[in-house]
Amino acid sequence: MWVRNRCVTCMIPVVSRSAPPVRDRARHLGDFTLTPRVLVTIAWALPIGALGAVAAWALLRLIGLITNLVFYGRVDTALVAPGAAPHPAWLVLLAPVAGGLVIGLMARFGSEKIRGHGMPEAIEAILLRRSTVEPRVAVLKPVSAAVSIGSGGPFGAEGPIIMTSGAVGSILAQHLHLSADERKALMVSGAAAGMAATFNAPFASVLLAVELLLFEWRPRSFLPVVAAVSVATVVRAPLLGSAPIFPVDLGTFTPSAPVDALCVAAGIVGGLLAVAVTALVYLSEDTFARLPLHWMWWPAIGGLIIGIGGLIEPRALGVGYDVIDELLTGRATMSLIIGILVVKSLIWGLSLGSGTSGGVLAPVFMIGAALGALEGLVFPQTAPGFWAIVGLAAVVGGVMRSPITGVVFTLELTHAWSALFPLMIAAAAAYGTSALVLRRSVLTEKIARRGYHLTREYEVDPLEVLMVDEVMHADPATLRTTDPLPVPTTTLTAGVPRRGRPCDDPPRQRLFPVVDDDGALTGVVPHRALTDPPASARTVADLLVDDPLVVRADDTLRAVASRFAEAAVGAAPVVDRDDATRLAGIVTVEQLLDGRLRDLAEEHHRERPMRLLGRRATMPS
Structure with missing residues (x-):
């Protein structure tokens, strides 16, 4: 079989000969791994899903209680809007303070x-504090959010x-004997369950977990999240209902080319x-x-900004589910649309930068719906609320980069x-625009400002699709146990050719396999042991490591890299897949890195495999 490698210096394809194809050469590999431990994680995710739904219900009721106490002077847990009725100017101004x-x-x-608004903090806990x-925090965060939103803060509960x-x-996972990855799965399961219960959006909550929190796509994390979200959605029904939060009837609407273009x-x-x-958030x-001033006083200053905005547009205060409903159903007036688009954007962005407590999704929903409603006054009429829905999806796609x-x-x-x-068209266009203009989203910028690098771009690891026999040195210098010391200089200076790289000065062979008369592997000797042997050593047998790390010719490079890291070694002998004593070659860390050349070449090397006119190009073999 011919394998196309790349030269790292010029990114030009280099064709080299690899091992012949073997039937079912990767029979011990799989597309994914599902172990009994995953079933244990799923089992624990079920009660976490129920607790997440209860937590969402409790937080919404607490927000309703504080809102009613502050703005209406009554004891009630119903979720109401601060601006639904007139209030004294001093109350609107000072309550957020x-x-x-x-x-x-x-x-x-x-x-x-x-x-902060919760999501960057959750991401930071996952990536930096082992979940x-x-x-x-489980007590103070909902209470602080309820105080912020209930006193007029223009934030969301999500x-x-x-x-x-x-x-x-x-917290539950920390009381169990689990790995950091299993804790992550249970933490994200709880987070997604709370989202599903808050918005009655189970599928979106699972996607949010995958796109923003898990940083992987594996059964070990995906299945517990789905289990928790499913339980939370079922538990939500008797607590908060099962109807959509903002039902919109588009009637007989069907997409058309002009509408899609708009x-x-x-x-x-x-x-x-x-x-x-x-x-605006990060400028603030x-x-x-x-x-x-100490940061303790910043939220009060942010509250003053909120109060001033509330005097201009009272309905910009609070979560604003009632306003979102009006915007999405086409019942919002021009003054409300403009007021929300301008005032809500300003007070949300400026006050969120003060370090207060509150979410971003509900405000983004409202701002996006207001933008779409405004566009609906210019664009052709389709169905009531259609353009508001489009605007909502677009702004969410741009702000969240999801x-x-x-x-x-x-x-x-x-x-x-x-x-x-x-x-889909609108969200993709907004995502592309945001990605072109901004390096990071509102979620990842905060983490980057704390000195950490975070990427949300996913791709298949090239080391996962390449086998050892595609990069290994298939003809290494070998020794026998009876060989006397010192070893000849010509053996010690043997080079290891690197596929896809210039070989004018190949690296020295750092590990020497030791074989018997039949060619069976008996151990290895490191290069450094041969160059500086103990005074008592007489033959290679005195330096032999008889139980070295051994890899198979059909192992993936990613699996070998993990084993190298675990064993703290930089090279290993390669044995035949069917005979663990038969030496097939050696592989080094440098050769594992050669596996990255394919990824670099596919990203940067440009070619024209076919031409419409003129000489026919040579097709890749």
Whole structure:
């Protein structure tokens, strides 16, 4: 079989000969791994899903209680909007300030981790703290979010519920004998369960977990998340109902080419708005960081900004589910559309940068719906609320950099299934616009500012699809146990050719296999032992490592890299797949890195395999 390798210096394909094809050469490999441990994780995810639904219900009721107490002077847990009725100007102005003071005190003397909108904190716990969350965060985060939103904060409940329900899963997992990856699966299961219960959007919650939290696509994490979300959705029904949050009836709407083309424009505009509000959040954060005040006081200043915005547009305060419903069903007035688009964007972005507690999804829903409703006044009339739905999906796709989640979220919130294709176009256009203009999303920028690198781009590891026999040195210098010391210099200076690389000065063979008279592998001797042997050593047998790390010719490079890391070695003998004593070659760390050349070449090397005119190009073999 011919394998195409690449030269790292010029990225030009280099053809080299590899081992002949063997029937079922990867029979011991699989597309995925499902072990009994996954079943244990799934079993624990079931009660976590139920607890996540209860946590979501409790948080929404707590938000309703504080909102009613602050703005209506009554004891009631129903979720109401602060701006649904007239209030004294002093109350609208000062209630968010008081809420900010309480949050600052809770963060200063309780836990600083309650600051922010929840998702970056959850990502940071997963990536940097091995999916461990302090128990007090599970209590302080929902309380601080309820105080923030209940006192008029223009935030959503989803970020805090992600952190709260995720903390429930993490705390339970910390009491079990689990690995960090299993803890991650249970933490994300709790977070996704809380999302599903909050919005009655199970599929979108699973996608959110995959696109934003898991950083992998494996059965060991995907199946527990689905199990937890399923339980949470079932438990939600008697607690919060099973109907869509914002039902929209598009009637007999069917997509058309002109409408689809306009969805591209709507997506681009939505992407630009996403860029603007993201930049506003971090401009605000930078500004607050320059204030000569302790960060404990910042939420109160953010609350003052909220209060001023509430005096201009009272309905921009709070979660605003009632406003989102009006926008999506085409019942919003021009003054409400403009007020939400301008005031909500400003007070949300500026106050979120103060480090207060609150989520981003519900405000993004409202801002996106307002943008779409405004576009609907210019674009051709289709169905009531259609352009508001398009705007919502576009802004979510641009702000969160999760276009698939944005589309599915919109559909599950509205049940406007006939709008699937236009929503996909708009969300993709917004995502592309945002990715072109901004390096990071509103979620990852915060982590990057703390000095950590985070990527959300996924691809198949090239080391996972290449086998050892495609990069190994198939004809290494070998020794026998009876060979006397010192070993001849010509043997010690033997080079190891590197496929796809210039071989003018090949690296020296760092490991020498030792074979018997029949060619069977008996052990190895490191190069350094041969160059500086002990004074008592007389033959190769005195230096022999008789139980070395051994890899098979049909192992993947990724599996070998993991074994190298675990054993802290940089080279290993390769044995035949059918005969573990038969030496097939040696493989080194440098040769494993050669496996990356394919990925580099496919990304950077440009070629024209076919030509329409003129000389016919040579097709790759």
